[in-house]
Amino acid sequence: MNEFLGLPQVASAHGGALDSLNSLVHWMMFIIFIGWGLLFLYMLFRFSAKRNPKADYHGLKSRASTYGEVAVALVEAILLIGFSIPLWSDRVDDFPDPSAAVQVRVVAEQFAWNMHYPGPDGTFGRTAVDLVDAETNPLGLDSEDPAAADDITTINQLHLPVDKPALIYVSSKDVIHSFTLNRMRVKQDTIPGLETPVWFTPTVTTAEMAELEGAGDDFSYEISCSQLCGLGHYRMRGFLKIHTQEDFDTWLVENAPSEDAGDEDDFWN
Amino acid sequence: MEETHHDDHHHEELGFWRKYVFSVDHKVIGIQYAITGLVFLFFGFCLMMLMRWQIAYPGRALPIIGGLLGDTRMPGGVMLPEFYNQLGAMHGTIMVFLGVVPLGVGGFGNFVVPLQIGAPDMAFPRLNMASYWSFLVGGVIMCLSFFAPGGAAQAGWTSYPPLSEITPVAGQVMWLVGMVFLITSSLLGSVNFIVTIIQLRAKGLSFMRLPFFVWAQFVTSFLLLLAFPPLEAAGFMQLMDRLLDTSFFLPSGLVVSGEVLAVSGGGSPILWQHLFWFLAHPEVYVLILPALGIVAEIVANNTRKPLWGYKSLVYSVIFLGFMSFVVWAHHMFITGMGTVMSAFFQTTTMIISIPSVVILTVLILSLWGGSIRFNTPMLFALAFLPMFAIGGLTGLPLGFSSTDIHLHDTYYVIGHFHYVVAPGTIFALFAGIYYWYPKATGRKMNETLGKLHFWPSFICMNLIFFPMLMQGLAGLNRRMYDGGEIYAHAQPVIHLNEVISIAAWVMALAQIFFIVNFFLSLKTGEKIGENPWRATTLEWAAPSPPPHGNFLTEPVVYRGPYEYSVPGASEDFSPQFDEAAAPNSEPVTA
Amino acid sequence: MSHEQDIDKHVRTYIKVFGALLVLTVVTVAVSYLHLSTGAAIALALVVATVKGSLVACYFMHLLDERKLILSVLLLTVLFFFFVLIGPWATELNPIVL
């Protein structure tokens, strides 16, 4: 029932419900449009000056259209109260327990996505703007902070396990961007000065989706930036990889910062 | 405020300048507004056609024209991203603030409203002139900003900070200064309209006998009057941010290209969005209401029967105007809004769609029982209806915050509002031009050329904007310099970019019929008398073109605005101003 | 609108209002030295300012005997004034939080 919209295949737990609402709304729109459209065309034909040389002062006598208007209002009210508001509340009120979720900070900048994982200790290391170095420390991570030692950072590569809630704190260093995961049905503006949480549960791994789409190995979920953020807005593209839990754990280990290597290398994984 | 020593003696000796350039006659000012608006509209259209080249063929050199635009814009004919962003921001700004509003409100409003209410002029003629000149200055500043160092504004027509505050200074400052002029112009104009409509109505012309177009302008003027000042305030603040280094819209701790931004911080980027949309949502109704007014006039005239529910039309438009002040944050769902506020703004958004449904219902059902004449103005007016319906209906999934997650800032939004403003408002404005041209010039525009203008425009509009809705559903983001070609999710719809662009260029060709018709008809158009459309409203009582002062005798109104085909009348129209035309009927009401 | 006969009455009112405005000005300033809690101070200052503003509007600007037309325009404006005042603030107070 949702296919007719041409929405991309959904890959998150909540996405299906959003898509259903979307298609319900579009069904309503189609019905209204087709209904009125047919009547409209009929009237153009029936009441053209050729067929109806003399207009009728009183016009339509029926007031049935009032029912139509009331019906539209009712359907809108149902979609609003029954679907849209609860779905929104589900997005912004019912956050998963952070301890049961994978937590990531995503810090946007012109024109890249900086990912920051807390590492095994589950605590994000301190970051500060005066520590930011465009080349070596884009996040401004404080290496003095013990909590920072095990933190994993990447650029433009977001890795998450399947079927586990992901809790993402988005923010921005410079201008407003918009963190968009098309197939996850996630979109959140990143407002400098604010940190906004978003969450979703991926349900399809990258490998599974590649197979579903028949897309082969180059398939990847994408991160895009939806808010105009400057010259490179169009190429502010990142990648999301959904692993199985085991693969994800391996990835975490492989990417854990090594004791001896200088900080420099780690940011460029 | 306004003086009224009128030197009756010098009346015949008005020189060229006073008569056509610094005129205080509402009709001349209206025509000035309309022509200037059309020129800006055309300019905005050209900017968009350049963008469409880049979107359809990213990185390919544009033959001939590309080379003319210089190395700071299109080196070797290939568009730079900064130039693309300038084009986008300026296309939006120009179309909205310099094209459609001046044409709809400044042009049609000025020309038609005093005539339709039987007034000799606007209440404050000199203010009216000031309003036009302020608009022109603002518009010229905006357009000249393309030549500023660093080019024009490039942060979108919405000018969201911090981006708008870290792009090159000159263009953005010119945008802001231009905006202040435009806002001043609108404020002067709207005060003038409201006073004129309240005070200068002819004898017998009660509010419930006003043509719907006048109602639309009345409500529009209130929107302009009360919604624009917040943007003016915001504009001042952004100017201060740019010129005096304040931080109204800049939070602390910004790091731009690796450097900590040297400002005190503490501001709020969201504040700008609130103030901007507090204006810009009412503004979109400013774009549509005059259009609805024009369509209502033309539909009544060409169905030869009264509008089917005049009263519901009037109440709906008042309600719509009021509600438009409480929906603004539906543009900001994705900025991070909790359930309470998002529920509030979703609810108001759904509520505001109801009067629109009522208005469209009234207009469509007015066809029932009519005797429809398919002349050019009517074709454009009729096409407006389903086009506005698509535009309006696609507003609904955007109005639900949960579906807006997927659709926000995609081409779906672009498709949504262009359906309302381009095949919607622009068509209505074309309809209005064809309809009132005879009043302004004494000659009709050519029907054949009109139809040659209409059909390709109608087809191309749909070929342009319907695919955008499909692209948006697939998730293609807006404001993409390369049309989104690097994104995998855009691949299924990327080929549509070329279709859209070609349709846009073909539509440009169709406009040639209009431009030729517009100028040719000045010379060769069929000469007509006062009332070529056999219409009922007051403007048709004045000579075509009306002299300074408008009416030869002071008009008196005897009945409602749309008394067509009154049973028992000898003609199929009973003008408001003609006492003898029909048995004195009560205005039809729904 | 006003005639010479009742203008004397008006002038007497103006003088009284003038007195009231001066007194209220002293009151606000005095209160600000009391070091009330921020909430109370704001509430009190706004109440006093509103009273003063209403006096100016009602008597100097003659709103009390103004036409309905103008009063309704102003009512509308006041409504929208509160929308723009409260809307952004309310939204700020209802962010997405964990």
Add this chain to the structure above:
Amino acid sequence: MSATEIPYTVEARPDTGLNNVKIGIWLFLASEVMLFGALFASYIMLRVGAAEWPHGSHYLSVPWATLNTVVLISSSVSMVMAWASLIRKDFGKYRLYMGLTILAAFGFLGIKFIEYSSKFAHGYLPETNTFLAIYFTLTGLHGLHVIGGMLYNLYLWGPGAKMWKTNPQQFINRVEVSGLFWHFVDLVWIFLFPILYLL
């Protein structure tokens, strides 16, 4: 200029009971309410979003501002008295009261100038923090209104007063309209004063 006479420029339209300018000025004031409304909204947003917000008196001088409040209130009274004098057909009194209004406006601007200079001398600039930014914006915009109103009053006091001879009713209308604007400027200050200086 032409044969066009605009009706109801001076006399009231019977059914609305108002003349054109009267409605015009009220509409204009309505838009001003929204202009200042947006700035007050900004004040609120900046204040609730700020980590800390200085007490006005930390940067600003309450005594000067209190004096200025008194000056402006007095000018409002003299403005309305000027109008009342015209209704009483006492042109001499009008000149006197209008003159006082203009002097008060000068006084207000003078005091504002002293305040601004002392801020600048201390290095308190709009860019220093958002409190000062909104302070300078609000008082600056208000100051521009004072200047505008004062210039128009000067005109009505001097050259514009000739109209008293030729068209007294229109002249009274003008003074009334100018008064409405002036009282509005006063009204705005009545709110600015506590918000910026006392809280």
